[in-house]
Amino acid sequence: MRIAVLVSGRGSNLQALIDARTRGELPLDIAAVASDRSRCAALKRASDAGIVTIALNPRDFPDRPAFDRALFAALSDLGPDLVILAGFMRILDENVVAGASWPMINIHPSLLPKYPGLDTHARALAAGDTDHGASVHVVIPTLDSGPVIAQARIAVAPGDTPDVLAQRLLPREHALLTATVRLIARRRLALTPAEIQFDGRKLLAPLQLDERDELHLDPSIHCLA
Numbered sequence: 001m002r003i004a005v006l007v008s009g010r011g012s013n014l015q016a017l018i019d020a021r022t023r024g025e026l027p028l029d030i031a032a033v034a035s036d037r038s039r040c041a042a043l044k045r046a047s048d049a050g051i052v053t054i055a056l057n058p059r060d061f062p063d064r065p066a067f068d069r070a071l072f073a074a075l076s077d078l079g080p081d082l083v084i085l086a087g088f089m090r091i092l093d094e095n096v097v098a099g100a101s102w103p104m105i106n107i108h109p110s111l112l113p114k115y116p117g118l119d120t121h122a123r124a125l126a127a128g129d130t131d132h133g134a135s136v137h138v139v140i141p142t143l144d145s146g147p148v149i150a151q152a153r154i155a156v157a158p159g160d161t162p163d164v165l166a167q168r169l170l171p172r173e174h175a176l177l178t179a180t181v182r183l184i185a186r187r188r189l190a191l192t193p194a195e196i197q198f199d200g201r202k203l204l205a206p207l208q209l210d211e212r213d214e215l216h217l218d219p220s221i222h223c224l225a
C-alpha cells in the first residue's frame, strides 16, 4: 500500500507513522509527505527519514481551489492508495476533495461529531465534558464531518487546562492514527465512498482504542451491519 501524508506543522503524528513503519508494524510505503509550509518541522521529519517531500506555497496560487488542484495533481502523480491528513491546517476546496480518486482520512482532536474546527480542548472544557478524545475520520467535502472510523478517549481531570488536555491527548492520537492505518494496511478496514467496512461488514460506530493501543468494536453499542 502506498500512502501520502499532508502536514502543516509539528508533525508528531507523521513521526508516529514513520516510527511504526521503522519498527515493522506498518506494511506500507510512504510515497511522499506534502505541505503548504515549506519550513515546517513535519517536512524536516520526513526528509530526515528519507521520504520524498513536496512543498507548495499558497501564495503562488491565485486562490484556494487553484492551490488545492495543484496539490491534488501532485498527489495523483504518486498514485496513492490512501492520503492521510495529519495536522494539515488548511480547509480543502469541496470540489477538489470530491474529485479525489483515493480515500482520505484525517485525525482530529475531539470526539467527533463534537467540536469540528479549532479550539477543541477549550470547547470540551467549557462544555464541562467528562470525556475528551480524538477521532480518525474519512475526509468528505464538508470539514471534519466524514464518517468516524476510530476514536481514542481520555478522562477530563479537575484542573485541566486546554494545554494540559492537548498534551495528555497527543500520545493517544499517535496510537490511534497508527492503529487505524495498520488496520487499513492489513485490509481489515476498507474505505469505500459509501461506507467503512471492518472485516468485510459495514461499520456503524467508531472502533475504540484500548489501553494496549489496539482498536476494537465498542461493546456498548451495535457496531456492525
Ligand code: GRF
Residues within 6 Å of the ligand: 008, 009, 010, 011, 012, 013, 014, 042, 086, 087, 088, 107, 108, 109, 134, 173
Ligand atoms: C493534532 O492534534 C491533530 O489532531 C490535529 O493537528 C494536530 C497536529 O499535530 N489535526 P502534529 O503536527 O501531528 O504534531
